[in-house]
Amino acid sequence: MSDACSCVDCSGSCPKAVEYPPLPEPWRIGAMDGLALIMLIIFLCISSAFVLILVIHWRSERKALNDPKRLSEVSDQTEKKEISYSRGSLMERAGASMEKWLESFFTSWGTCELIHITYYIV
Numbered sequence: 502m503s504d505a506c507s508c509v510d511c512s513g514s515c516p517k518a519v520e521y522p523p524l525p526e527p528w529r530i531g532a533m534d535g536l537a538l539i540m541l542i543i544f545l546c547i548s549s550a551f552v553l554i555l556v557i558h559w560r561s562e563r564k565a566l567n568d569p570k571r572l573s574e575v576s577d578q579t580e581k582k583e584i585s586y587s588r589g590s591l592m593e594r595a596g597a598s599m600e601k602w603l604e605s606f607f608t609s610w611g612t613c614e615l616i617h618i619t620y621y622i623v
Contacts, residue, residue, distance in 0.1 A: 555591065555595055558594075558595070558598070559591050562594070
């Protein structure tokens with residue numbers, strides 16, 4: 502038998518593990534974690550802006566429904582068999598409006614890319 506031992510046989514021959522320094526304390530704003538507070542503020546701002554836009558859009562649609570010009574336009578649209586986004590709940594109208602905006606945005610983006618195709622290929 503040999504007197505040499507490996508790390509598996511005796512723990513004294515194993516190299517010592519490197520001790521890492523402790524992690525730094527997260528920065529704080531008051532009593533809260535700074536990153537969590539900033540993320541909360543950004544979330545609240547974006548959510549408030551979304552709700553505010555929905556309320557403004559809802560009020561303008563509601564005001565427009567009582568307008569006599571609007572009533573004649575709606576009757577003209579039904580004769581032309583066009584899709585009207587003025588029916589449905591607030592969330593349905595917001596979804597339809599967002600879908601129209603996204604469709605027009607990506608259509609214009611795709612058209613721009615096709616015009617400058619060599620730039621995107623390279």
